[in-house]
Amino acid sequence: MSADRPFALQRRERLMDELRRHGTVRVRDLARLLDVSELTVRRDITALAARGLLTKVHGGATLPTDLDQAPAPARRPRPTPVPFTIGMVVPSLDFYWPSIVSGARTAAAGLGVQLQLRGSTYDQAEDRRQISRLTEAGQVQGLLLAPNLEGNGVDEMIDWIGNLPVPTILVERQTSQWTPTPRQLEWVRSDHALGMELAVRHLHEHGHRRIGLVLSKGSPTSAHLAQGWLKACTELDLPSEFVVRESVALDQPGHRQIIEGILDRCRGSRITALIVHSDPDAMSIAQYLAEQGFAIPDDMALVSYDDEVAHLAEPAMTAVRPPKARVGRVAVEMMVSRLVEGKRRPAQRVLILPELILRDSSVKRARAL
Template sequence: MVDDRLFAPQRRERLMIELRRRGAVRVRELAESLGVSELTIRRDIAALAGRGLLTRVHGGATLPTNLGSTPVLHRRPRLGAASLTIGMVVPSLDFYWPLVVSGARTAAAALGVNLQLRGSSYDQAEDRRQIGRLIAAQQVQGLLLAPNLDGEEADEMIDWIGNLQIPAILVERQTADWTPTPRQLEWVRSDHALGLELAVRHLYEHGHRRFGLVLSKGSPTSAHLAVGWRRACARLGISDELLVKESVALNVPGHRQIIEGILERGRRAKITALIVHSDPDAISMAQYLTEQGVRIPKDMAMVSYDDEVAQLAEPAMTSVRPPKARVGRLAVEMLVSQLVEGRRRPPQRVLVLPELIIRNSSGVPRGGPWEPPFPETAGGACFPE
């Protein structure tokens, strides 16, 4: 049985979309199409009528006759009988983002709206170009954006987005608490800091007290992970000293030398576990450790962050999984809600919690004093934090 309370916002958004398409809706038809009781639809209509979004009539509802009470969306003639179309610009169409897009497409299909997708490249100029093309085509009524917000021009980019002629919601990005834009930008993203804390606490609960964090250089996620790392270590009373920002995936030139330098620091810190972002970097480190005769997890426990391909490692890698598809779904639902309700709806900023997927790479450290399980290297590089 469908839980009416759980899906009330989605039902009411769908109701408003149907109302905008047809000008009037019938209780019986809506109940059949949404798979709920007629009483549930009547309650939805009553709730929306109480907010001035529609007018109740016998057996259904119509658009408000008083234009003064009509949301901004209904005043746009070009949206009259056509369905909503949302533009989405993401920085990549391969790693990480396909699941975000998949979630967005699922929500768009459920709500009866169209989604136009464009790919960018972690470059602010390209972000502006793709966003500008969507707006210039005059086919979208709202935007889901994941722009590059690194560097000195981040504030300028946020200001530019905040002044666009149509509303936008940031996806896996966020602004400062307050921004000097006509409207405070909304955003939805994974709570990566909490995700990192899940990994730290998992290792701690398995007896580890000395471990390190390797962050992928240049990733927007790294800043959030560093916050979670320091917060978790402070709460547990353990050292947060071994934090390295380096890319060590197999396709990175010199990755073996970089890994050697990280492990040299690990020897000095007497670590028994590593958290590595992201999966390709974690798999690369696991392969190197195995080549050196280090047993995972008996000699070195490992947790990766992202869970894109962590299950392909040997052994299968325990990993933190950001809620990518859920973020995409929520972004669409938030934007449709904003478009339908207009300024009557208060702005939202949403953090979605990741989950820890436990596999075979994390476990209890060896008993007794720590001893380096890998051979000594001569003059291993020491990489700065």
């Protein structure tokens, strides 16, 4: 084995990082990723399972669910599956949502329940159509929903959801504290505001006092990010005026001109770091900076929000990673708990904290003497 291969502790930390990212991992894929034998990976999985950090499954591992039973002697009887079917409607089946769906499926498999998935769009009429398909078939006992709660008709949509014939939990969505429905709607989502605070405080700790924010136009996440931005800037006594609401990904018409305008404003405001939502927009800005001869992070530090593909940037990009797979898992666990306990269980509204993944785009390397 070559000397540069990861030691056991580093290898297991990398294994857990992949598991948190995807919700489930396969021995074969990990062996290839870590450049070790499948036997070594199986030993690592066994060691981590013994500490309760993951659950061994055939050919790989999953994150443990909150409802997992404590480890017991070998050959223990398998728990009787809970005979529930849960419907799930998400606004997209690409970018961001696959990780949430994967987490939900992992939890469902571990709890012995069925998951019926429906893809929708960011449109209330289509949301209603897909939700109605599930409820009218009479095959689901609960619903996990991510409806469009922007624009006109939101109050009517919430009222309609609150009167559905089966329990409902919102996923990566939330209502106001009080809703005029027969039961207060439950929800689970990433704490995006805190995720933004993590990014601002990280840049502040590395000496940045003039930071800019680029928010993806039209994203439901933007309101939470703006809230966290204002809170962090206020507490750290930083100027908060530099906020741009534009989509600048490579597939956006005129993105180069928009980025050029943003960077002109950065020079005028002496901005030394940008937080960008989301990865495609951050990578587009990084690419433009490189073309113009800017050094990252020396001339401009960058932090992305989402961490879907930020590691593929050049340089690899520091990013805030919402706990997407965990959100999906917790949503299923909450629903099963609701279905098992019924009205005895108090309503829950859960925020799950994101992580800050440090890479080369935000931390200057120490120069060799």
